[in-house]
Amino acid sequence: MKVLIISVNRNRLPTLVLPAGACMAAEAASDSGHETRLIDFMFERSPALRLEPELKDFQPDVVGISVRNIDNNDIQSPVLFAEELLPAMKIIRERSSAVVVLGGPAISIMPEVFLNYTNADFAIAGNADPAFSRLLEKLAGKETPQNIPGVHERGKSGKGKGMDRTGPSPYSFRFPDFRAWVDWREYRSSMVSIPLKTKTGCEFQCVYCTYDTIDGGGRVLCDPAIVVEAVGKYSRHGFKNFEFVDNVFNSPYSHAMDVCEGIARSGIRAGFECMDVNPLHFDGALLGAMERAGFKGIGITIESASDPVLQGFKKGFASVHARKAAETIRRGRIPCMWFFMMGGPGETRETVEETLSFARERIRPGDPAYFTIGIRIYPGTALELLARDQGILAENAGGLLRPAFYVSPELDKAWLARRMKEEASRRMNFLIAGESGFAPSPWVLSLGRTLRMKPPLWRHIRPLRMGMRLLRIGG
Ligand code: B12
Structure with missing residues (x-):
């Protein structure tokens, strides 16, 4: 399958951070044999202008969205980063028929809340591996992805499912080659x-x-x-x-x-x-x-x-x-x-x-x-x-x-x-x-x-x- 991973984080405060989780999810998909690309919104002047041509050119079967921050954790001047997901979701739904999978720390904290908020198809709570690879395998085989630990499906969660996690695994310790996935020069010049x-x-x-x-x-x-x-x-x-x-x-x-x-x-x-x-x-x-x-x-x-x-x-x-x-x-x-x-x-x-x-x-x-x-x-x-x-x-x-x-x-x-x-x-x-x-x-x-x-x-x-x-x- 063709898998497009998007890292939506554009926050540069208090310091710029590499989208490590997105790179790990991309590496997990690629290692499972899927043709994988990653787009990182961090340095994009207009995320929409980057996303639209990518969807047209690549035609992904699955879009995985990595969500790091919900908000800036600040009582005095709160910023809700989660809102930045909505325009991206709209474009994905309008310009492609890809299955949308959410992942990342924000999602792990409240998978069901994010599924309802964005209307995405799946949310993965916990590590990308092995849940994401298993989900991709099922989707590739046109099988119903049932009972994969950590995988939440919109509208299908039973009682207690909200607390389901992938659990730690040896894959938690991937050390991805960031140069393969992100604009390394930009990050280096930002002293990341x-x-x-x-x-x-x-x-x-x-x-x-x-x-x-x-x-x-x-x-x-x-x-x-x-x-x-x-x-x-x-x-x-x-x-x-x-x-x-x-x-x-x-x-x-x-x-x-x-x-x-x-x-x-x-x-x-x-x-x-x-x-x-x-x-x-x-x-x-x-x-x-x-x-x-x-x-x-x-x-x-x-x-x-x-x-x-x-x-x-x-x-x-x-x-x-x-x-x-x-x-x-x-x-x-x-x-x-x-x-x-x-x-x-x-x-x-x-x-x-x-x-x-x-x-x-x-x-x-x-x-x-x-x-x-x-x-x-x-x-x-x-x-x-x-x-x-x-x-x-x-x-x-x-x-x-x-x-x-x-x-x-x-x-x-x-x-x-x-x-x-x-x-x-x-x-x-x-x-x-x-x-x-x-x-x-x-x-x-x-x-x-x-x-x-x-x-x-x-x-x-x-x-x-x-x-x-x-x-x-x-x-
Ligand atoms: C270390 C850390 C920092 C460091 C980062 C240092 C660095 N060089 O990266 C510092 C101190 C700078 C920092 C800053 C902030 N942080 Co911080 N940080 C963390 C911490 C402890 C670890 C994050 C991390 O790097 N994990 C390692 C990576 C590899 O894991 P991961 O991203 O979770 O990815 C895995 C999975 O999530 C999943 N996954 C990820 N993407 C995808 C995508 C798909 C499709 C799939 C399927 C799976 C998947 O697979 C990955 C591999 O298993 C987390 C808490 C935690 N335990 O996660 C908070 C956390 C992410 N931070 C948080 C916050 C709020 C912030 C700040 C906004 C705080 C502030 N007010 O300044 C800033 C934002 C920084 C920025 N520019 O965006 C919150 C986010 C939740 C929220 N409320 O929004 C967290 C969750 C802490 C919390 N409060 O619970 N942070």
Whole structure:
């Protein structure tokens, strides 16, 4: 069959990302013997102008649409990316008779909601492999695709089918040749890093999280030797910047350690980042191994430094672990970005002040602290149930396609926004998600490109903000 994969993501904030999932789906289709093409909307001035001739020329039997983002996760200036699907769907339906299959993280979170929203034929929750290949096989044989784990068919879902996932498989660890699928030059000039997924599943049970759901539940670890081999292959192709996109990089600890030590031993000279380090399994030994491997930046997803809120989030660690992680980071050399979510269950004015003191006193002044206000509520999470119990979420929330946010009822939302803004205006390393007075990424990116800086560019946020303030640009 002829299979056309479309990556619809055009969002460049906070940083441009490669459409890894779309490339994996394309590779899965191609490896199953189908003639496969991929179109990536990222750099298209008009997606319609790219899609129409492609449909006419290629005449696909199946169109697979990869949907990464539902929205920008921002309570202050929400953007619903899902809407961008509708014009593409309209063109596909008007100009072809292809079967339309949806996939990607957004779809895995709410497959049925997206099927109804777009009128697509199938939605795959979980990994592209092996569900997509199996579905293609059935479609090629003109058979009815029944009971393929993870495959949802419009109008045919029985009770409970909504939670069906493909589950993790060895295919979760494809390391696609991006040069074969996307406009690599454009991505390289945007200083993009190569995403590396080395494990599925997550040991934590944070009340708001979708990660385990996206992966299909269950834990599979990629053999560290295979990860090192993939990095070696990419590096021979000239790629020098990598980002681990695991749910939590340092869980299990020993796997992260083996990956770092394997890279260090291999002698590969490259830069690495990961934005999801958990304070629980983090110490000087791991940080040392990360330094030896070539890590240039890490992110710690601490969310709060106050025990009642950490308990409310069910983070699985306490403020003592956050303090220990801060000490470890201080003793090391790697720049670190700290992520906080303000307004979670149990948050009060006192807990907000506790977290702010932590950020002021324990974080190195050059390390960014990134604060999100309000917590995006996803279907099927414990936070959804809590929000309903507390009357924060209406009974009919439309499947939560349109974002709804949790803010602790013990806190005044307007006060929280004001307090955070006030703090960020005093500290140049404090950033608030969606704060319109200061949008760091486009500035940092274009300046970084001009000055030929190396990633991660976020480590320059503080001096840049200070310079901008001197010049009276932005906040
Ligand atoms: C790592 C990560 C980041 C990193 C990305 C780094 C990088 N270099 O790529 C950073 C921190 C930069 C980031 C930023 C953002 N992220 Co993010 N991110 C993730 C994370 C943890 C992993 C994504 C990933 O790379 N996975 C690995 C790839 C290979 O897997 P995949 O894309 O899921 O593809 C698989 C399947 O989905 C499927 N598949 C994919 N496409 C297709 C197509 C077809 C046809 C089929 C059949 C199957 C299929 O098969 C693939 C292989 O198995 C996910 C959560 C998660 N666990 O998925 C959130 C996640 C994707 N991010 C999310 C969001 C919101 C964002 C931001 C908008 C946040 C913000 N406000 O800035 C930005 C957007 C960035 C952008 N430019 O688009 C949300 C999206 C949901 C939503 N609410 O919209 C997620 C799901 C987290 C969440 N809240 O639950 N992110």
